[in-house]
Amino acid sequence: MDIIIIGLLLGGTYALMAMGLQLQYGVARIMNLANGEILVCGAFGAIWFFTASKMSPIYALIFVVPIAFVVNWAIYQVMMLPLVKRAKNQGQLEVDSILATFGLSFIFIGILLAVFGGEFLTYSYLATPFLIFGEPYALNRIAAFLGSVALCAGLYVWLHWTRAGLTLRAIAVNPAAAGLVSINVPRASALAFALGGAVTAAGGVLLSMFLTFDASLGVIFTLKALVIVIMGGVSDVRGAILAAFILGLTETAVATLVDPGLTLAAAYVLFIAILLVRPEGLFGRRST
Amino acid sequence: MTGGEKRNLIISVLVFLVAALLPLVNNGYWLSIGVSVAMYTVLATSWTLFSGPTNYIALSTAAFFGIGMYIVAAFLDWAPYPVLVLIAGIVGALFAAVIGLATLRIAGVYFVIFTLGLAELVRQIVAWMQHVMGTSSGLYVLISMTDPILYWLLLGLSAIVFLVGWWIGRSRLGFALRIIGNDEVVAEHSGISTARAKVVLFIISSAFASLTGALVAPRWSYVEPTIAFSPFLSFQVVIMALLGGVHRLWGPLLGVIPFTLLWELISANFPAQTTLLLGVAFLLIVYFIPHGVIGLIEDMIRHRHGMLGSVVSTLQRWKSGNA
Amino acid sequence: MPSPSSADVALTVTEVFKRFGGLVAVDGMSFALAENEVLGLIGPNGSGKTTMMNLISGALKPSSGRIQLYGDKISGAPANEIAQKGVARTFQIVRMLPSLTVIENVAAGGVFGHQKRWGAELHDHAHGLLRRVGLENVDDVPVTSLTYIDQKRVELARALASDPKVLLLDEWLAGLNPTELKTGIALIERLRAEGRTIIIVEHVMDAIRSLCDRCVVMNSGAKIAEGTPQEVLADSEVIRAYLGDADA
Numbered sequence: 001m002d003i004i005i006i007g008l009l010l011g012g013t014y015a016l017m018a019m020g021l022q023l024q025y026g027v028a029r030i031m032n033l034a035n036g037e038i039l040v041c042g043a044f045g046a047i048w049f050f051t052a053s054k055m056s057p058i059y060a061l062i063f064v065v066p067i068a069f070v071v072n073w074a075i076y077q078v079m080m081l082p083l084v085k086r087a088k089n090q091g092q093l094e095v096d097s098i099l100a101t102f103g104l105s106f107i108f109i110g111i112l113l114a115v116f117g118g119e120f121l122t123y124s125y126l127a128t129p130f131l132i133f134g135e136p137y138a139l140n141r142i143a144a145f146l147g148s149v150a151l152c153a154g155l156y157v158w159l160h161w162t163r164a165g166l167t168l169r170a171i172a173v174n175p176a177a178a179g180l181v182s183i184n185v186p187r188a189s190a191l192a193f194a195l196g197g198a199v200t201a202a203g204g205v206l207l208s209m210f211l212t213f214d215a216s217l218g219v220i221f222t223l224k225a226l227v228i229v230i231m232g233g234v235s236d237v238r239g240a241i242l243a244a245f246i247l248g249l250t251e252t253a254v255a256t257l258v259d260p261g262l263t264l265a266a267a268y269v270l271f272i273a274i275l276l277v278r279p280e281g282l283f284g285r286r287s288t
Numbered sequence: 289m290t291g292g293e294k295r296n297l298i299i300s301v302l303v304f305l306v307a308a309l310l311p312l313v314n315n316g317y318w319l320s321i322g323v324s325v326a327m328y329t330v331l332a333t334s335w336t337l338f339s340g341p342t343n344y345i346a347l348s349t350a351a352f353f354g355i356g357m358y359i360v361a362a363f364l365d366w367a368p369y370p371v372l373v374l375i376a377g378i379v380g381a382l383f384a385a386v387i388g389l390a391t392l393r394i395a396g397v398y399f400v401i402f403t404l405g406l407a408e409l410v411r412q413i414v415a416w417m418q419h420v421m422g423t424s425s426g427l428y429v430l431i432s433m434t435d436p437i438l439y440w441l442l443l444g445l446s447a448i449v450f451l452v453g454w455w456i457g458r459s460r461l462g463f464a465l466r467i468i469g470n471d472e473v474v475a476e477h478s479g480i481s482t483a484r485a486k487v488v489l490f491i492i493s494s495a496f497a498s499l500t501g502a503l504v505a506p507r508w509s510y511v512e513p514t515i516a517f518s519p520f521l522s523f524q525v526v527i528m529a530l531l532g533g534v535h536r537l538w539g540p541l542l543g544v545i546p547f548t549l550l551w552e553l554i555s556a557n558f559p560a561q562t563t564l565l566l567g568v569a570f571l572l573i574v575y576f577i578p579h580g581v582i583g584l585i586e587d588m589i590r591h592r593h594g595m596l597g598s599v600v601s602t603l604q605r606w607k608s609g610n611a
Numbered sequence: 612m613p614s615p616s617s618a619d620v621a622l623t624v625t626e627v628f629k630r631f632g633g634l635v636a637v638d639g640m641s642f643a644l645a646e647n648e649v650l651g652l653i654g655p656n657g658s659g660k661t662t663m664m665n666l667i668s669g670a671l672k673p674s675s676g677r678i679q680l681y682g683d684k685i686s687g688a689p690a691n692e693i694a695q696k697g698v699a700r701t702f703q704i705v706r707m708l709p710s711l712t713v714i715e716n717v718a719a720g721g722v723f724g725h726q727k728r729w730g731a732e733l734h735d736h737a738h739g740l741l742r743r744v745g746l747e748n749v750d751d752v753p754v755t756s757l758t759y760i761d762q763k764r765v766e767l768a769r770a771l772a773s774d775p776k777v778l779l780l781d782e783w784l785a786g787l788n789p790t791e792l793k794t795g796i797a798l799i800e801r802l803r804a805e806g807r808t809i810i811i812v813e814h815v816m817d818a819i820r821s822l823c824d825r826c827v828v829m830n831s832g833a834k835i836a837e838g839t840p841q842e843v844l845a846d847s848e849v850i851r852a853y854l855g856d857a858d859a
Contacts, residue, residue, distance in 0.1 A: 474702075
């Protein structure tokens with residue numbers, strides 16, 4: 001029971017970070033290996049804010065999200081657009097963007113190390129127990145979960161009920177065809193990339209409420225987000241949410257039953273299972 | 289063997305012989321740089337054997353290197369060092385085979401993602417096993433290994449890498465890889481099992497990384513998971529190979545030498561900013577020298593010779609083709 | 612309808628379906644190809660011809676049904692195994708290996724396929740094939756410097772390089788001007804005279820009439836007619852499929 005509830009709470013928070021990557025990879029077609037570092041930046045922003053002001057880290061979203069949006073928009077315009085333009089095909093763009101964002105991830109780590117040092121950072125917020133079915137759970141996990149659910153729901157509604165959201169979904173399906181119906185693909189891709197980065201950073205803020213962070217942790221979150229997106233399908237929000245819960249549950253089960261140090265192994269086990277059984281994802285249509 | 293190949297072989301042998309003289313000239317700072325250069329030459333060249341023709345960016349060097357190092361560190365009390373080095377190569381190859389079979393049949397991006405966290409995964413598993421077995425996480429590698437010996441061993445290993453690369457280039461496997469790199473659909477329809485070719489190359493490339501890790505383990509003398517599986521190594525190897533150029537066997541070497549020297553400068557003068565500066569260097573290479581130093585040199589030659597040069601080289605190729 | 616007897620049957624397609632989600636691209640196709648026969652696979656655009664070719668070559672796997680090469684089941688096998696068993700093809704849009712020379716492009720077809728060659732033997736074989744398709748003195752030129760029809764020749768030579776039992780030509784004549792078309796038809800005619808077993812997907816009716824022993828006509832993924840070119844082109848259902856109901 002413990003495992004299920006903690007797993008679901010964790011999975012709900014993971015869903016947000018996966019949606020960020022989905023916007024960047026599914027819509028903007030950039031495989032961003034620096035995704036986890038953006039998340040860690042968000043978390044460090046929240047840690048710094050809480051330590052300095054003693055106010056709820058939720059308020060950190062007010063400045064973390066816009067900053068992440070602008071930074072990611074700039075990354076797309078300055079770094080990704082030249083690659084998109086010089087790429088002869090999707091494969092070339094994939095290789096180039098992987099290399100560029102891989103380099104970028106080390107720049108982020110370098111900046112974080114320079115500003116915050118290499119220590120593990122954490123803070124204690126809402127570390128009070130809250131009873132669910134008579135069992136106590138940390139209130140900060142529940143708050144993070146609720147925050148994530150609210151943001152995911154908002155994003156889902158925005159994607160499905162607004163014109164801008166429809167534009168992004170159209171590009172996710174077919175960028176060339178979207179261009180033909182006079183969608184400004186480069187601008188919408190930049191928007192998707194920026195929004196994805198903002199969502200990822202928001203995920204970092206929420207995760208910082210109950211996890212400990214250090215500057216080099218980004219790769220783990222990149223990997224988890226990628227596993228979720230691969231499992232759920234590259235352009236399917238429902239798939240990603242379900243996959244996030246599966247990862248949250250598996251990880252909690254491994255951490256509780258085997259060893260808390262093996263969380264990445266849990267992600268890899270799911271990864272291999274997906275690759276061997278359904279490479280197109282849980283909801284992905286079997287392409288031929 | 290054509291005249292050009294004979295000439296290249298003689299030049300290569302001479303370069304190796306000259307390189308082998310280094311410990312006799314200098315036994316201090318420059319030898320330790322030489323050890324690093326030899327180590328990165330093996331790693332970057334073997335990385336390129338796989339990632340160059342296939343365009344699959346392997347970020348797993350650190351994982352295989354760490355496995356090699358750990359095998360030596362953990363079992364030194366049970367088996368002699370040379371046997372452990374051999375075992376390290378075999379274990380690396382087997383591990384690569386498993387990963388390759390699981391990930392190389394499908395899109396390249398999955399493979400990249402898989403290798404991205406591999407070093408961290410293996411580190412977690414090793415730390416957990418040590419925890420379960422109750423051994424301490426740090427291990428001492430107490431073998432006396434002087435720098436000249438280590439240097440010669442690594443130089444020998446790099447000679448083997450070059451020989452293997454040269455052999456692959458002439459073999460059916462090498463031809464298959466060139467076809468795969470051009471068009472995988474045509475490759476499949478020409479009867480090539482693209483998955484098998486990639487797995488074989490990945491095994492060869494990874495086994496060299498494990499062998500290197502095993503060879504240099506004594507130099508570290510103290511090994512623990514965070515040191516052995518540092519993701520930094522994968523990063524350095526990719527950056528050096530890209531700097532040199534991945535479309536020629538000799539390409540990575542042209543990246544390894546300047547980068548090792550630059551790295552020495554950076555870590556001596558800006559020890560706190562190494563990660564940041566390396567990230568910047570990496571981006572500069574990706575954006576401004578996409579074909580590496582070798583690409584720059586080839587462009588320069590092409591420009592200087594202009595049309596005449598291309599006619600001459602075409603004629604030369606005709607001649608060698610008919611020979 | 613003349614059906615080849617089982618002794619000299621090269622390829623049989625039995626009740627093959629291919630579905631993409633809700634779309635049925637190939638709808639229960641059955642036909643046979645005799646040894647030394649040139650079979651035309653024709654039909655309007657979008658009728659499933661290229662999908663059928665992809666199913667035979669292994670680029671796609673059928674949803675159900677069976678394809679056999681000399682009695683040996685090949686449906687469901689990966690493309691590289693089917694190539695090794697003796698099926699070679701050209702592509703609707705020509706596919707060159709841009710960083711390889713002309714002769715290497717041809718040699719690529721002769722190393723890993725049905726008949727495997729290497730070294731000097733491969734070089735001579737590829738050189739001979741280039742001459743056969745009408746390309747001389749371009750062996751060591753970059754393949755990207757060739758004209759479109761010459762690239763098509765290279766692709767044909769590459770397909771022939773493994774001495775395939777069955778050759779699939781997917782709109783090999785498409786995109787050629789009238790002069791080139793004549794050359795192209797003459798080239799396939801020579802292959803036919805050599806006794807090769809070929810399936811041709813083609814829109815050029817002159818080519819169908821002069822080259823094919825038999826035709827299978829597809830519409831909306833299903834076979835609607837089969838027979839000699841004269842027979843099927845006179846068939847009212849075939850005319851309706853090409854021109855629409857108004858003419859019927």
